[in-house]
Amino acid sequence: MHNLFKGRVAIIGLGYIGLPTAVVLATRGIEVIGVDVNPQTVCAVSRGEVPFVEPDLAVAVSGAVAMGQLKATSETPEADAFIIAVPTPFNEDHSADLSYVETATRQIAPHLRQGNIVVLESTSPPGTTEKIAGWIAEERPDLKMPHDTEPNADIFVAHCPERVLPGRIMIEMITNDRIVGGLTKRCAEAAASIYRIFAQGEILLTDAASAEMAKLVENAYRDVNIAFANELSAIAEHLHIDVWEVIKLANRHPRVSILNPGPGVGGHCIPVDPWFIVAAAPQISPLIRTAREVNDRRPHHVAEQVIGKARRFRTPTVACLGLTFKANVDDIRESPAVEVVGLIAEGLPDVEIVVADPYVDALPRQLAGRDNIKLVGAHQAVESADIVVLLVEHEPFKAMRHTRLSGKVLYDTRGAWR
Known part of the structure; x- marks a missing residue:
């Protein structure tokens, strides 16, 4: 029997992926705090409303907020796990614009403590999860990072790409298989403990770069x-x-x-x-x-x-x-x-x-x-x-x-x- 995550989850980005992820965790007893830079989104979710159309999401958000399991804010909170679900558009030369991911990472860094899990859900080119660890290391040199001090790292960093279809997000988020790629095997196992709370599909563990590439492929x-x-x-x-x-x-x-x-x-x-x-x-x-x-x-x-x-x-x-x-x-x-x-x-x-x-x-x-x-x-x-x-x-x-x-x-x- 695999261990399931127990603790508070902060989800950075309450868009088409972040909000449904927040809801499926909240409705299964996890305390979730959603963070978004858009004040209209924060206000809507705080009222139990959905800022976009997606079947079955509105009822789930309303219920999660009413139960007190889901809250929304514009400030990064203390948490046991952080899931980054922000946009990754491309630049004029078609290279990835990772500015949103970097900003979210640097906002998370001051709140990290030993044993925390950081998961990137945003679709990203190979090497982005490694960059996240590097940005955290710049902000928090006091933390032992998994890419160079395993097996005694202070935090776990992984990538778990979303693979759902708009219009079916609430169904596929639960039923689809998930890929979880860690900077180390322990990172992958730690991140997988979050997704096992709601995912009925198979959870496939791999390294971070392979997970990043698989979604692109x-x-x-x-x-x-x-x-x-x-x-x-x-x-x-x-x-x-x-x-x-x-x-x-x-x-x-x-x-x-x-x-x-x-x-x-x-x-x-x-x-x-x-x-x-x-x-x-x-x-x-x-x-x-x-x-x-x-x-x-x-x-x-x-x-x-x-x-x-x-x-x-x-x-x-x-x-x-x-x-x-x-x-x-x-x-x-x-x-x-x-x-x-x-x-x-x-x-x-x-x-x-x-x-x-x-x-x-x-x-x-x-x-x-x-x-x-x-x-x-x-x-x-x-x-x-x-x-x-x-x-x-x-x-x-x-x-x-x-x-x-x-x-x-x-x-x-x-x-x-x-």
Whole structure:
């Protein structure tokens, strides 16, 4: 029987990963303090509310706060374990921006004491967990670090990457297998004692660098396969062939499983993580780089197709359905739909672009300043449009009656209306 963690956990970052992690621990009897730099997030969680849409999360947060197991603050507290779940975007050269991770680490350092566990959940390039130990050592030279004094280290440092799907986070956080990579074996075992509290999947122990790389590989694998589908879609368009029919037929082969094409790749993982691999080994990663470039190019291709159709009209109205990066969530991070809308508006400055998304209340900042873009309801958008572009397959869009779409020029980037 493995030991389970007992003590207080501080989670740094109450976003799409940090808050669900806080909740699953709190609802299992662990005292959890969530830390976030956004005062609106802190206030919302303190009231038992959720600052974003995720199925089943709102009820869980409300219950955890009501029980007194979950609290939110902007100040780093004393704790027995610290989980870092802050953003790791990339710089202009596609290298990882670790400034959020470094800031969180240095804020934690003054509060560390012997026996504490520090876990990085943020997706990061290989070597980041080692850097965390180095930053702590700079701030706390009094502590014995695991990378050079094992087996008598004062603290345990590990990496446990998240691997959940938005829209299913509360399910997959519990049921998925977890990778826990420590700077030492004892570090991995200490960190795993936290995740065994709620994880029903297998917990796989490894070294920190392998855990970091495994998460990047998972998303790079998906990115390469999506790029194949997107390139296939462009070729099929050129040859005037129905790509959806081709994929359906090809997938009848027992060892073929082609993904669906789309307007690009969005979210906080797939558009970012492969670049960390490329940056780590730029001379020997041409396939991963090319897949990223294919998928980054896709919104431009879609916009060019729509602009070409619009120029056949004298005074067209274009309706774009969807702004989020995937269906049935409110997450617009790295959304290709947002990019497509912006490119269409830029290419057709005198054309009215009406946009609808049941999960978005206001235009994203990238689009808000454009005079020819207006956010309206879905039915109003379709009724006023000459051209309808489906960018996200939200259920209300998929359920639209064909009679409502009749007579419109349709550009279905998701294959939802076939």
